[in-house]
Amino acid sequence: MDFKTEFKPETVQPMEIEGLSFDIITEEFGPHSLTAEEYKVVQRVVHASADFELGKSMLFHPNAIQAGIEAIRNGERIICDVQMVQSGVSKPRIEKFGGSTHVYISDEDVMEEAKRLNTTRAIVSMRKATAEADGGIYAIGNAPTALLELIRLVKEGIAKPSLIIGLPVGFVSAAESKEELAKLDIPFITNIGRKGGSTVTVAAVNALSLLAQQE
Amino acid sequence: MDFKTEFKPETVQPMEIEGLSFDIITEEFGPHSLTAEEYKVVQRVVHASADFELGKSMLFHPNAIQAGIEAIRNGERIICDVQMVQSGVSKPRIEKFGGSTHVYISDEDVMEEAKRLNTTRAIVSMRKATAEADGGIYAIGNAPTALLELIRLVKEGIAKPSLIIGLPVGFVSAAESKEELAKLDIPFITNIGRKGGSTVTVAAVNALSLLAQQE
Numbered sequence: 001m002d003f004k005t006e007f008k009p010e011t012v013q014p015m016e017i018e019g020l021s022f023d024i025i026t027e028e029f030g031p032h033s034l035t036a037e038e039y040k041v042v043q044r045v046v047h048a049s050a051d052f053e054l055g056k057s058m059l060f061h062p063n064a065i066q067a068g069i070e071a072i073r074n075g076e077r078i079i080c081d082v083q084m085v086q087s088g089v090s091k092p093r094i095e096k097f098g099g100s101t102h103v104y105i106s107d108e109d110v111m112e113e114a115k116r117l118n119t120t121r122a123i124v125s126m127r128k129a130t131a132e133a134d135g136g137i138y139a140i141g142n143a144p145t146a147l148l149e150l151i152r153l154v155k156e157g158i159a160k161p162s163l164i165i166g167l168p169v170g171f172v173s174a175a176e177s178k179e180e181l182a183k184l185d186i187p188f189i190t191n192i193g194r195k196g197g198s199t200v201t202v203a204a205v206n207a208l209s210l211l212a213q214q215e
Numbered sequence: 216m217d218f219k220t221e222f223k224p225e226t227v228q229p230m231e232i233e234g235l236s237f238d239i240i241t242e243e244f245g246p247h248s249l250t251a252e253e254y255k256v257v258q259r260v261v262h263a264s265a266d267f268e269l270g271k272s273m274l275f276h277p278n279a280i281q282a283g284i285e286a287i288r289n290g291e292r293i294i295c296d297v298q299m300v301q302s303g304v305s306k307p308r309i310e311k312f313g314g315s316t317h318v319y320i321s322d323e324d325v326m327e328e329a330k331r332l333n334t335t336r337a338i339v340s341m342r343k344a345t346a347e348a349d350g351g352i353y354a355i356g357n358a359p360t361a362l363l364e365l366i367r368l369v370k371e372g373i374a375k376p377s378l379i380i381g382l383p384v385g386f387v388s389a390a391e392s393k394e395e396l397a398k399l400d401i402p403f404i405t406n407i408g409r410k411g412g413s414t415v416t417v418a419a420v421n422a423l424s425l426l427a428q429q430e
Contacts, residue, residue: 017385017387017388020386020387021385021386021387024386024387025386047385047386048384048412049410049412050384050386050389050408050409050410050411051410083302083303084299084302084414084417086302087298087299087301087302088298088299088413144232169263169264169265169414170232170236170262170265171235171236171240171262171265172235172236172239173232174265193265194265195264195265195266196265197263197264197412197414198299198303198413198414199299199412199413199414
């Protein structure tokens with residue numbers, strides 16, 4: 001096929017764009033009390049959202065970064081609440097350590113079970129994920145009901161995630177679900193308020209896999 | 216597998232959550248000069264981002280909504296700049312009209328051509344998409360270089376999209392690329408400033424396919 005590609009555009013290269021973007025973010029973000037590694041995560045969240053308010057609303061359990069890095073290096077599963085999160089996660093850095101990404105929300109058995117119980121597929125997908133194995137990084141960017149169910153399973157001693165990244169977005173239950181997450185004494189990355197979403201959840205996972213690779 | 220599902224949580228159902236969310240958005244959004252259909256798109260953008268600033272920054276070419284609805288009803292292609300956008304687009308409503316979603320950025324020939332020209336895969340993917348066929352809805356949520364290249368191809372008369380949804384996010388070239396888009400006299404949906412991203416681009420496409428189905 002003819003792509004009509006002989007014209008070579010004078011554009012900045014992607015790696016240059018990323019470097020320039022991070023300089024702008026650091027300049028505008030200003031002073032903060034994050035650790036250097038937490039800031040790496042926040043920087044990617046701001047990069048993915050162009051939203052400093054969202055960046056400044058981020059909350060980290062004191063062991064979150066270390067737990068995330070170790071889980072990735074141990075090749076633990078990355079469980080995503082929705083397909084969009086799984087799509088965005090950088091696979092090579094996860095797979096290099098033997099890890100893999102999973103999403104259960106469209107599984108046949110999850111859909112059937114949700115129908116049977118008249119509840120959400122998001123809720124049932126968390127039950128399936130936690131029943132399959134302990135550990136893993138749960139990356140929840142969309143469904144507050146998934147996060148609330150995961151929190152319940154943790155409290156009941158049924159789920160034992162290595163890290164929960166809980167950043168659902170929305171007007172109903174999202175902020176509340178994140179408040180509940182921030183009360184847990186297990187590693188979490190979350191934020192305060194309504195904002196969040198798949199792209200910033202992906203940004204947090206990708207920041208952690210970069211840290212896992214670099215250190 | 217035992218999902219431990221007998222406990223039925225007292226959560227609000229997804230459709231109820233959506234309805235409640237839209238009520239909150241309408242209340243907080245306040246007065247505006249959008250058409251009823253443009254507002255449907257903005258409402259979904261705010262729903263996906265919880266960001267009224269982003270919602271209020273949206274810009275519509277006067278024919279954008281009608282062009283989008285017609286393209287979907289005619290079963291035209293939806294071309295996405297990245298996998299995350301394709302993942303999020305609601306497929307059944309597109310496929311019902313004979314349409315399909317496409318993403319070219321990871322195609323073997325696109326990668327080779329980008330390497331050969333020392334340019335971005337995003338740029339080459341737009342060349343491939345426009346060379347394949349006229350028409351289609353271009354949904355660009357990530358790569359400003361893709362949007363800038365598409366604008367160039369339109370200006371040169373090579374590309375003839377039915378609608379461009381250009382909502383890339385970022386600190387370098389994103390705002391500038393959207394300013395350029397807003398100068399074109401072809402149907403576009405975009406916004407002013409750095410904010411945007413895959414989730415809001417998906418929200419715009421899904422709002423249009425709902426309109427295509429409902430009217």
